[in-house]
Each structure stands twice: as structure tokens, then as C-alpha cells.
Amino acid sequence: xxxxxxxxxxxxxxxxxxxxxxxxxxxxxxxxxxxxxxxxxxxxxxxxxxxxxxxxxxxxxxxxxxxxxxxxxxxx
Numbered sequence: 001x002x003x004x005x006x007x008x009x010x011x012x013x014x015x016x017x018x019x020x021x022x023x024x025x026x027x028x029x030x031x032x033x034x035x036x037x038x039x040x041x042x043x044x045x046x047x048x049x050x051x052x053x054x055x056x057x058x059x060x061x062x063x064x065x066x067x068x069x070x071x072x073x074x075x076x
Contacts, residue, residue: 002033009034010072014045019053031063040064044072 034041042064054060066072
């Protein structure tokens with residue numbers, strides 16, 4: 001997806017129940033790659049368990065996080 005340089009990329013995490021450091025690293029790298037060409041990557045649909053991991057790692061301050069895909073699409 002990133003190789004096609006979309007202006008905005010929304011990652012739907014609504015089916016993700018757990019994320020570890022490898023998953024976080026993939027999202028961070030994806031965001032950096034998208035920002036490199038001027039695009040915007042946002043995250044949507046996180047459940048409370050996944051959101052708490054982002055908050056503990058303070059990644060909620062790095063990523064734009066929306067409650068669901070529709071909200072992310074409307075905002076970007």
C-alpha cells in the first residue's frame with residue numbers, strides 16, 4: 001500500500017486484540033514511510049487493550065487515532 005503513495009492511509013485495527021513490539025514497529029515504520037512522501041497515516045478502531053498499549057508506550061501522542069474508520073476518513 002505504501003509503495004503506491006496514497007495521500008491518506010487508514011489502518012483499521014478493529015479486529016486486533018493484542019499488539020506487541022513487532023507490530024508497533026511495523027506501524028511506526030509505515031507512518032515514517034508515508035510521511036516521507038507527504039502522506040498521512042491514521043489508525044482506527046482500536047479496542048481498549050490495544051489502545052492501552054499505545055498509551056503506555058506514549059504512541060497515542062505520535063499517531064492520529066480515531067474510534068472507527070468512518071471518523072478517520074472524514075478527518076483526513
